Structure formats: structure tokens, C-alpha cells
Amino acid sequence: MKNLSILFKISAVLWIIWGLVHILAGVLTMNFILSGDIASSIAGIADALDPATLQMDYPNAAGAIIGQHGFNLFWIGIVTFISAFFIWKGNKNAIFLAAITGGLADLGYFLFVDLGGYVNFVPGTVMTIVSSLAIILSFFAHFKSKK
Template structure:
């Protein structure tokens, strides 16, 4: 396949962007939780919700759960960010690793936050579009080159 390298580089760049945004989101979420500001951590994620409706006393367990979410965003961001450099080089395992970690993360986001109407289009929904674009591009390359190789 002629454009395989270019397409994998595009996919890698998309994963780099996605990874960096999720690393930042994880750090910000954990920072709010560690400072005791649960409403701001929720408002940062569910940005279409009126922040004044979030001002209440939350159980400490709710903060711990949201803190865990922030930690998961952080490590998944790192995992996809690192995978991107291997995708750039054409590593097939990295293609599937990023698709599983980033793709399933965004599937949950889409199902519960996007479809629930709790978020604005930017940045979260854009990140879902970015991750699924990266998956589609890299899977296209993987399966097209696999098909081409088996036809020879």
C-alpha cells in the first residue's frame, strides 16, 4: 500500500493530541479532587451542566471515585501517547493497544456523557472524533496491507 506510512503518521499525530489532552484532563481532575473541590472536578468533565447545580456537599467516596477517574484518564493518556510513537513506525501491536485503551475509553464517554447530554461539543466530543478517526485510519492501513500481503 502506497500511502500506509503517511496514514499511520496521521493516526499517530491524532493519538498524540488525544493522549496529551487526556493526560491534562487527568491531572486537572486529580488536582481538583486532591484540593477538595469535587464540584469543579465534575464541572470540568460535565461542562454542559450548570455549575451552580453542582454546589453541594459530596460524600468523600464520590471524590475518591472521581479521583480514580482522573487517574484513569491520566494513565490512558500516557499509554496512547506512547503508543503513537510506535504507530508512527508501523507497529501493529501499538495500533490495537491504542484502539483498545483510547477507543473503549471514548466509547464510555460517548455512551454516558455525550448521549446523556452532559457535555458540550468541545473538547470531549472532538476527542471522541479524533480517537475514532485514528482507529479507522490505522485499521484501514492494517487490514489493507494484510489483505495485499495475502494476495501476493
């Protein structure tokens, strides 16, 4: 049981890191959009692309959609960050809440952005690995503790 507690704690620390990175990414993305700099918000996300190729006149609707993405990064980061403190103690609901919000957000990122080749390995792909590891550790500890 002591070893399982360590797994919950490691998972919690991973979710804290993941949450903080996504809160920051959300704030930066929304800040660029609110300042009217759609190209920089895209370049901040699709960092494997040459920023010069992203300089163009984007429709305001594109900025609004990317702004919504930034807002989603922000709130998902907050949910996982808060969940982490409950995961630390092995709370089942927090484990599943973080896995659903953070895990599904990263699955979409992996499928469309990572596999699309639009990003460098750090930080996006690393955060996908972090969330996957957090989910695996917390699920393993949770289901092992129920036996």
C-alpha cells in the same frame, strides 16, 4: 504502500493529541479532587451543566471515584501517547493497544456522558471523533498493508 505510511502518521498525530488532552484532563481532575473541590472536577467534565447546580456537599466516596476517573484518564492518555510513536511506524501491537485503551475509554464516555447530554461539543466530543478517526485510519492502513 507510501499512502498507507501517511495514514499511520496521521493516526499517530491524532493519538498524540488525544493522549495529551487526556493526560491534562487526568491531572486537572485529580488536582481538583486532591484539593477537596469535587464540584469543580465534575464541572470540568460535565461542562454543559451550570456549575452553580453542582455546588453541594459530596460524599468523600464520590470524590474518590472521580479521582480514580482522573487517574484512569491520565494513564490511558500516557498509553496512547506512547503508542502513537510506534503507530507512526505501523506497529500492529501499538495500533491495537491504543484502540483498546483509548477507543474503549471514549466509547464509555460517548455512551454515558455524551449521549447523556452532560457535555458541550468541544473538547470531549471532538476527542471522541479524534480517537475514532485514529482507529479507523490505523486499522485501514494495517489491514490494507497485509494484503
